Amino acid sequence: MVHPPVADIPPGSLPSGSVPQVDVPANGLPALAPLPPAVPRQGSVVGSAVTDAVVSGLLTGLLLLPLVGFRATESGSGPLGLTYRFGLVAVFAGIVAVLRLVLNLTVWRRGRKVKTSEGPSAFATLALKAAPALRPAFFSFAIAYPFLAILLSGGLSPSRYWVDLGIYVLTYVMLGWGLNIVVGLAGLLDLGYVAFYAVGAYTFALLSTSVPVNDFFAGHLGEGFWTAWSFWLCLPVSGILAAFWGVILGFPVLRLRGDYLAIVTLAFGEIIRLVLINWVSLTNGGAGISSIPPISFFGVPFNATDEGFAAKYGLDFDSMHRIIFLYFVILALAALTALVTIRLRQMPVGRAWEALREDEIACRSLGINTTLTKLTAFATGAMFGGFAGAFFAVRVRFVSPESFTFMESAVILAIVVLGGMGSQMGVAGAAILLIGGMEMLRNLSFLKADFLFGPDFDPSLYRMLIFGFAMVAVMVWRPRGLVSSRLPTIFLKERKAVSSALVKEGHG
């Protein structure tokens, strides 16, 4: 056996996040002859804690040395130069060492019982207890939210930020719920969900603005054909087209098992994005499609004219009317997603999805056509993605391939997994946490203060860094997500949650 230096590093000597001193070898097998846990003397505890902290600090320093310690700097048009930041490396190494030392001496004390994740967790029990009340509470709050925002921020205009944030979060709640059908219920790993979001968005954008598309329809169906089409007519078209794409893409790939399916869907997502970039004559390429018409109140425009929403309903014109209306539109769409999912779960097809996630072979032995069942899950999920996409287009009034990168898929998937696959409330919670949290990170401008990092500091750069870190940390902390137990769809006497240990995750 080759013994490289890494073998000498004591277990648990890592910068952060690792599980230390578990008395089970990390290969998952209990030690054959466990020694009785000797009560360690105080001195040795402190000693080993200090050694461990020093080693972690040194390792951190070593890891950060090349890319933090040095920086390749541009100087005008000349060749790159180097600047040195060894102080920064030392600071980070010091922070890690001290943190590690404190943790070693407190939380991570040897002999501390290692928490096992058997049985329903505290979250799960709580979720189950609160479940009946949670949904109505969530929806009532969601309905009251814009009014609360107006009240608390003191007026229509100042509430804009909060209502916008609500719209933003709800869009992700809806996307999470849509993807949840595919990943959480049917157990199909889809890394290209953003493709359907893009199909929805571009469908609306093209139908409402594109000259070639309109000419095509006018040429075939008469000049006047297109003029009256509004968001409300395009919305179902977007959903149907997205579902259609779901079927087209799903059909060949749904035979593949888990990871392969994930990769193929990722590739499809990228292909669609690249086509959007390169098919300039239709999509205007990377520049995107702008001046998409704004949403109307079922035909009544939100403008200051006499025909406008405000005049018609005797209000003073305010641009916030449209924003608040958008909020309720996305709320309604999200609610639709949730209700349809709840209903589908109680139907044979929804049960078949979950059964598929549990055991595909058993499904086939019961006569369930697994390809068709997967396809419905894929298409249903895609349809809601398409709705959300159309909504995105009408809200932002600008679409470009930039909005539909792999990152977007990854974020939506992270919401589903972090929420606890299959649980709607969990997914909603995760969307609020993740997206709300990310937005909060935008407001780090206090760091620009002179005594901290100075005005040159760009806090928004750190947003994605922290986001990535949070994704890893949350997974390590709760691999099965916030709400990991499953609620049965039907019961005879009593609804009991099924612990995550029994619920499978699907293989296809």
Next chain:
Amino acid sequence: MEVFLQQLINGLTLGSIYGLIAIGYTMVFGIIGMVNFAHGDVFMVSAFIGLICVLLLTTVLGMSSIFLILAITLVVAMVFTGLVSWAIERVAYRPLRGSFRLAPMISAIGMSILLSNFVQVAQGPRNKPLPPMVPDVFVVMERNGYEVTLAYKQIIIMVVTATLLAGFWWLVQKTSLGRAQRACEQDRKMAALLGVNVDLTISLTFVIGAALAAVAGVMYLMYYGVVNFADGFVPGVKAFTAAVLGGIGSLPGAVLGGLLIGLIETLWSAYFSIEYKDVAAFSILVVTLIFLPQGLLGRPEVEKV
């Protein structure tokens, strides 16, 4: 004909780089059944480490021997990238081993985001150009005024790749580490009972994969002379495509797949459209997985009922 020959040379060069990255994917998948999404970004990190090292050697230490610089840079990049990959496995994947299948995947995606943004923050978002390191080329043949050239850097890439692959092959075929790896692939629990240090074996797999990615990173830097924090994703996905095309889990398959993807990409760009070259690569991935899920050299999977 001449164009074809030129593209063949370019494609093989590019393919060597993909092949080196693909080995990391294939080994990790083989041993713990996980798609290491962060591997592409590990490759990007290694290119940056190489960049810093080259700058340090040239501007600070004033070295001028290209071969010495390259050799030192290779070693430094391999060591540091191996360390990074080891730390990633230890922090982000090991605690999730044996749990929920999606958890390590999400963790890896998080790691990938973390790495690219870390480099963006630490080194800045702009392209980092280097002056051409090995600019010389020699003309292989000339006909009708069209010169087919072979750059020295292409030769270096191919020679380094071939040498390292030979060494690597020896490592996994002839040493106890390779045996331990194969044992872990078959059955991790059983291997542990038989005295194989599973944790160490998996760690070393990550380290070796990263070291090969680091070679690819340094070669990439030398070949293109520029690197950016976002350069991990696309080569990563293409290398993964290569691994899948060759048959995931198969080491010769990864190299073969890498060469094929490199060739297809350059030939596609030359004869069809350069805009759609990535679409071509992704389409190959899709088509392979649909029609030949076990890849060219992989073993077909049997479904036991």
Next chain:
Amino acid sequence: MASLDPVAGARAPILAVDHLSMRFGGLIAVNDVSFVAARGEVTAVIGPNGAGKTTVFNCITGFYKPSAGRLALFHGGAATPDELDAVTASGLSWGRTGAGALYLLERLPDHKVASWARVARTFQNIRLFSGMTVLENLLVAQHMSLTSAGLLNPAALLNLPSWKRQQKGAMDKALYWLDQIGLMERADDPAGDLPYGDQRRLEIARAMCTNPVLLCLDEPAAGLNPRESAALNELLLSIRRDHDTSILLIEHDMSVVMEISDHVVVLEYGCKIADGTPQEVRTDPKVIASYLGVEEDEAAVVEAEVGA
């Protein structure tokens, strides 16, 4: 083609296995096996480990495509040899016959073997939906009868009265089977939480919820204690008595085989070595030599060879 085996005597056959072979690369797991399972009977397939029993089941239920052979299943009553040949020659996977219908199982994909030909099965390693409740497991099994109006049936989506009636029927059936297997009390528990014996019975009940004409059980008594084993026998006998379902059974436990089967087929190394009533098989010298009479230490040798 061989005619229907005379061993089944006067009873109408439900399944005729004709020259079935299954090859995995160089390994011949099933070698030219023919037998007939009669309607309303319990047919047992026995044989040492690795004899190819499960492989025969996998071929019958469509999970494996046989390398050669014909698997004919009869609905209603047996087809005449002419009808059988006509359907075989037609290239179709099924055909109507005077008595009902005839399915060539080797031409059907697995889910259609279950949904069209109505052959249900259980697995050697239990395959329940462990994260779903016992009741849900039984409802999933009724998928086919509930989705006749399409997967996204609007009546179901809107929960219309017609759908509620259908749903009630499904529930009643699930409750009937819960009662039969004595798990009424545990209806709301996850299937994965049940003791092993209960899981075995639940798997059988789940298979029965698909209304099968033929039920294939792969070692249902494996790992059961004597009390559970007795309960299982009773369940199987009641299925044969009260339902129009014939049973094909793989079993190692000879007491179960002798007690409930009407007809026994013995496999060894992929070949059929005996076929007859339990009494005949029990006294068959070949069977005694190769299977029943194998001593403990010899059995170990056989197992090692087979790689079980």
